[in-house]
Amino acid sequence: xxxxxxxxxxxxxxxxxxxxxxxxxxxxxxxxxxxxxxxxxxxxxxxxxxxxxxxxxxxxxxxxxxxxxxxxxxxxxxxxxxxxxxxxxxxxxxxxxxxxxxxxxxxxxxxxxxxxxxxxxxxxxxxxxxxxxxxxxxxxxxxxxxxxxxxxxxxxxxxxxxxxxxxxxxxxxxxxxxxxxxxxxxxxxxxxxxxxxxxxxxxxxxxxxxxxxxxxxxxxxxxxxxxxxxxxxxxxxxxxxxxxxxxxxxxxxxx
Ligand SMILES: [Zn+2]
Numbered sequence: 217x218x219x220x221x222x223x224x225x226x227x228x229x230x231x232x233x234x235x236x237x238x239x240x241x242x243x244x245x246x247x248x249x250x251x252x253x254x255x256x257x258x259x260x261x262x263x264x265x266x267x268x269x270x271x272x273x274x275x276x277x278x279x280x281x282x283x284x285x286x287x288x289x290x291x292x293x294x295x296x297x298x299x300x301x302x303x304x305x306x307x308x309x310x311x312x313x314x315x316x317x318x319x320x321x322x323x324x325x326x327x328x329x330x331x332x333x334x335x336x337x338x339x340x341x342x343x344x345x346x347x348x349x350x351x352x353x354x355x356x357x358x359x360x361x362x363x364x365x366x367x368x369x370x371x372x373x374x375x376x377x378x379x380x381x382x383x384x385x386x387x388x389x390x391x392x393x394x395x396x397x398x399x400x401x402x403x404x405x406x407x408x409x410x411x412x413x414x415x416x417x418x419x420x421x422x423x424x425x426x427x428x429x430x431x432x433x434x435x436x437x438x439x440x441x442x443x444x445x446x447x448x449x450x451x452x453x454x455x456x457x458x459x460x461x462x463x464x465x466x467x468x469x470x471x
């Protein structure tokens with residue numbers, strides 16, 4: 217369903233994919249409980265809360281908030297859930313320092329503008345700042361997940377390490393839905409991209425481009441036919457095929 221500022225779709229049974237104003241999040245429902253994967257910018261909080269209600273849930277009833285990575289456009293509302301509802305927030309071990317706020321590995325809108333100036337980049341930067349893009353990510357109570365914990369959560373997500381965009385970036389495989397939440401390891405659009413469909417983020421956003429490419433190989437090893445990316449719309453396509461498109465496009469990047 218289309219709402220002001222976001223669209224929520226039940227992409228698979230009990231898997232609610234939310235396309236937010238600038239980034240996406242996913243709600244995994246089990247009965248009255250849920251797992252929230254990512255959660256937009258700090259300024260997206262009202263939308264995140266509303267989308268949880270759209271899924272028939274109460275924002276207070278989360279079993280966990282998981283982050284694919286600790287950038288402010290994905291982890292921007294996690295601190296709120298921790299503070300307001302004592303919802304536990306988890307990341308991979310390699311992302312933990314970023315999530316608690318002692319380390320930051322993210323280009324600023326200013327750096328992007330200087331290095332890749334175009335009107336659409338300016339629009340992205342302006343929007344990012346307005347949505348709270350300069351608010352430091354700092355979830356002091358954040359913990360590191362383990363596989364058993366993840367398996368016990370609504371949706372039973374399986375962590376698939378896909379470092380590159382950030383050192384601890386993680387995708388989540390959802391076996392029952394044959395779906396994969398790819399975060400920023402593979403996206404289907406971005407405010408500064410002129411393309412639609414499967415693609416990598418602009419190299420300026422990659423912490424380690426070589427590892428980002430290995431991450432694509434990890435994704436291609438999954439039995440998934442539904443892609444839930446960190447930016448851009450959901451995509452019903454085999455992940456192997458999607459990775460193939462990304463790789464072909466990487467050789468012909470124009471923007
Ligand atoms: Zn992102």
